[in-house]
Amino acid sequence: MVLGLFDSAIPFKGQDFSKLKSQCVSSGQLFEDPEFPPSSSSLFHSKSAPENIVWKRPGEINADPKFFVDGASTDDFHQGSLGNCWFVAAAACIAEKPKLLKKIVPEIEKQEWLPENKNKYAGIFHFRFWICGEWTDVVIDDYLPTSNGHLIYIHSNTRNEFWSALLEKAYAKIFGSYEALEGGHARDALVNMTGGVGEDISVADYTESEEKRKKLFQILNSAIEDRALISASISAGGGEMEAKTDTGLVKGHAYSVTAVKKIKLGQGILSFLNREYIEMVRCRNPWGGTEWKGAWSDGSEEWSKVSESQKKDLGITIDDNGEFWMSFEDFCKNYTHIDLCHLINTSFFTLSKTWHEGKGLGEWKAHRCGGSVGNENFLQNPQYVFNVKDDEDEVLVSMEQQDTRELETKGGGELHGIGFTITKTDINREYRMHDKMETVHTSAYGVARANFDRVTLKKGRYVIFPTTFEPDKKGKYVLRMYFSSSPDFKELWYDEPPPPKCCSFLFKPPTTATQITIQSASDLENPNPILDPDPYCEVVCEGNKVETSVCKSTKNPTWDERITFYQKKDGDIKIEIWNHNLIKDDFIGQCEISLSNRAKHTGQSLQVPLFGKGKEGKEKQMGTLTVSVLCTNEMDTV
Helix, strand or coil: CCCCCCCCCEEHHHCCHHHHHHHHHHHCCCCCCCCCCCCHHHHCCCCCCCCCCEEECHHHHCCCCECCCCCCCHHHCECCCCCCHHHHHHHHHHHCCHHHHHHHCCCHHHHCCCHHHHHHCCCEEEEEEEECCEEEEEEEECCEEEECCEECCCECCCCCECHHHHHHHHHHHHHCCCHHHCCCCHHHHHHHHHCCEEEEEEHHHHCCCHHHHHHHHHHHHHHHHCCCEEEEECCCCCCCCCCECCCCCECCCEEEEEEEEEEECECCHHHHHCCCEEEEEEEECCCCCCCCCCCCCCCCHHHHHECHHHHHHCCCCCCCCCEEEEEHHHHHHHCCEEEEEECCCCCCCCCCCCCEEEEEEEEECCCCCCCCCCCCCHHHCCCEEEEEEEEEEEEEEEEEECCCHHHHHCCCCCCCEEEEEEEECCCCCCCCCCCCCCEEEECCCEECCEEEEEEEEEEEEEEEEEEECCCCCCEEEEEEEEECCCCCCEECCCCCCCCCCCCHHHCCCCCEEEEEEEEEEECCCCCCCCCCCCEEEEEEECCEEEECCCCCCCCCCEEEEEEEEEECCCCCEEEEEEECCCCCCEEEEEEEECCCCHHHCEEEEEEEEEECCHHHHCCCEEEEEEEEEEEECCHHHC
């Protein structure tokens, strides 16, 4: 469950916090991290650090250091001289959410400078982040970069509070230096701190019409209700980074979105009678200070239209902690991008919707990096099979590649264009696909750490191919999919049925493969004179039985479902059609397809008559079944 606490985390660079702290306490020595030392290399990877920077422990900066002062709050995050407002905005979103805070700050009470912990202070702290599909425990020492006795990067309003600065240091350690945090997307940091699913929204995609603008408001409103974390920004062209707009907003700067509301205008009886609402958004500037100068800014006349009781009922406050309100219309006019981090509920013990997760951790490597669907080696990509069990389901898909910031600090690494393709597959597919079936969805490709999409799929069995846009691009990825029902999600590893793990010499391996596509049936005999049948097919080959889906209320069903059998001998295929009932199904008709002359089955459509059972049944045709059959001795081609 994304919202729950994790059971364990992998020690980053093999550093076990408990063991290291125990060693320091026993020896009486404060911890100094050899993996991220207090030196210039931890600050910058492309240049040398200024000479005036001095690394100090919290006790050297303030006589009474605290991890938290009056708990965590958005006031704990003020950006310093590092261009990482995207991380600051994300961390501020987390600060006032205790459940999420416990994810990244384990054993909060044990990390505090408390009297009872006095003899246990060892200059060592740890935080946890979700890195490429796994929770990772990051150990740091508490040396922090200062200039003239002040922290130069993230700092709290309260001078003796240090948890935000330590959190930033742990995040910088993951990527090799503080400099590696220059520029980024808030959604990426939010995913790292929650294990949630990131989504990028271009505001321009929703401003072409009033209908689309309303849809965007609904998306944001629903996201807030579902406890999603949201950030907004204004794109900056060359030389525009950190430039102020006429309304006081800053380009290239990430703002937290903390509320989305509809406000009813008017006071007293006018408020009751008035049906006019205004859509509002509350944002927070992680730098602090209220900078928005447009309508509904602090002290503006617009607020006179809203009564104090309405403000109180709606939880609307105007303060100086960097938060400000603006109309949704102004929000759409000023901001260009929105970052969302969805906290997907996968718990069954909840009143809200429960999602079923399918998750794959993988790697594009040799012979498994075939590029997008237009490339000739597309089928060499990783493959995952899943079922959609509802008649129709909106499936959430998140593709995430390994963040390359750490590689960049070492002079290499680049993000790839990533996306995915979903195709139909055999209803009994258990091994990798070697031929293309109908493509039902291909995502847009983007050079970003994550790719998010919503896909509406009908009932059936599918294969998803996570890919890079260009072939032969290597790297790690995380694929996550969320369904309304259990998807039976799994990776397809083998090209064909593998031999048994033991006593394989006793078992004859399959030598041929047969693909049979159940296309349609016509003029079916109806066992029920009142209602049209709900027919489905039962297909049997060498003792293996596979059932198609049920077509509702029709004598002329269409399935277009394919089945692949791996055979040890040239046995016939038997097909029976049944009428689905709640208690007991009714037999409709049957046929057999001989495979003794496999050469004649080349994938062409066949119309096969259906008959009943026994001698009398063979005298009366019960309808016609249309199928196609393809036989091959090369099992790795189907």
